[in-house]
Amino acid sequence: MTPAGNRRRRARRILYGVGAAVLLAALSLPTAVGVLLASFSGTRPQDLEDRAAPGDYGLSYRTVLLRSEDGVRLGSWLLKAPDPAGCSVVLAHGLFRSRREVLGRAAYLAAHGCHALTLDLRRHGDSGGSRTSLGYLEGLDVLAGARFLRREFPENRLYLLGVSMGGAAAARAGAALAADVAGVVLDSTFRNVPEVVDRYAALLVGLPPFPAGDLTLLGLELTAGFDPREMDVERFSARLGEAGVPVLVIAGDADRRAPLAAQTAVFRANGHPESRMVVVEGATHGRPCLREPRTCEAALAEFLALPPEDAGRPAKLLYDPGP
Numbered sequence: 001m002t003p004a005g006n007r008r009r010r011a012r013r014i015l016y017g018v019g020a021a022v023l024l025a026a027l028s029l030p031t032a033v034g035v036l037l038a039s040f041s042g043t044r045p046q047d048l049e050d051r052a053a054p055g056d057y058g059l060s061y062r063t064v065l066l067r068s069e070d071g072v073r074l075g076s077w078l079l080k081a082p083d084p085a086g087c088s089v090v091l092a093h094g095l096f097r098s099r100r101e102v103l104g105r106a107a108y109l110a111a112h113g114c115h116a117l118t119l120d121l122r123r124h125g126d127s128g129g130s131r132t133s134l135g136y137l138e139g140l141d142v143l144a145g146a147r148f149l150r151r152e153f154p155e156n157r158l159y160l161l162g163v164s165m166g167g168a169a170a171a172r173a174g175a176a177l178a179a180d181v182a183g184v185v186l187d188s189t190f191r192n193v194p195e196v197v198d199r200y201a202a203l204l205v206g207l208p209p210f211p212a213g214d215l216t217l218l219g220l221e222l223t224a225g226f227d228p229r230e231m232d233v234e235r236f237s238a239r240l241g242e243a244g245v246p247v248l249v250i251a252g253d254a255d256r257r258a259p260l261a262a263q264t265a266v267f268r269a270n271g272h273p274e275s276r277m278v279v280v281e282g283a284t285h286g287r288p289c290l291r292e293p294r295t296c297e298a299a300l301a302e303f304l305a306l307p308p309e310d311a312g313r314p315a316k317l318l319y320d321p322g323p
Helices: 003-040 099-111 137-153 165-176 193-205 210-223 233-242 261-268 293-303
Strands: 060-067 073-079 085-092 114-121 156-165 184-187 249-253 276-280 317-319
Touching: 060 137, 073 099, 073 137, 085 137, 085 165, 099 114, 099 156, 099 261, 099 293, 114 137, 114 233, 137 156, 137 165, 156 165, 165 184, 165 233, 184 233, 184 293, 193 210, 233 249, 249 261, 249 293, 261 276, 276 293
Parallel strands: 085 114, 085 156, 156 184, 184 249, 249 276
Antiparallel strands: 060 073, 073 114
């Protein structure tokens, strides 16, 4: 090859190298931001300023300090039912939120016969913890709440309820504690973490699943201390069904973060004849029960077997359990 040819070859290599470096930087920056948000996020400022408390609903309650099996300190409220109907519920919030996100539902359940424990998941609200994990380690927090309610009210039917990340945590905890759980409620809950990572890469920064999604999964494994591929709500739902535990899936058909198809897959994986799925038209992520509270309350009343007079109007069940 001539000297001129060698120079052109070296120039092409330099250009390719610069192009690859620019591409890697373009992918790495948003990926790093996503990993940091997912691994070290806590309650957002506006939620920290919220001062709502169970006393606002005229209910008796007490603050309970729990500890997860990996040693994280957890803040919670126990709302006592004035007229117990034989059920207890652990309620878990979503990412960036706190126990106040589920306080309205806890108050409804307590007023209608279920003792309700609202948790601040790790690194959120008043709880300790150094990192988050999109529901995986948070499953240990829900387990701590479930075991507390089992000790306090050993004869009660025990239910778990979670919104988004809290639903994923409830599904994992329920699969681990299936023999003691009567049912699990999943509101706006995703299908699995790899699918969520790919979707957020596209929604937030317009990046393709490969390699942005793969880099994010690797980053989560390194920073959050869990294998993100093990956080599979669809698989946990199937385990619950195999153990005879039904699920109630509450979804919004305008949810872009956990699309209806993904939530339907979680529902269908369970297969229990008493499982139900309620879809609220026009509801976005985490907002079905805010958009149609009566529908949500009716579905909860039916699923938790509350007294018939408390059920309100029937929920619109758009899906039946299938094979």
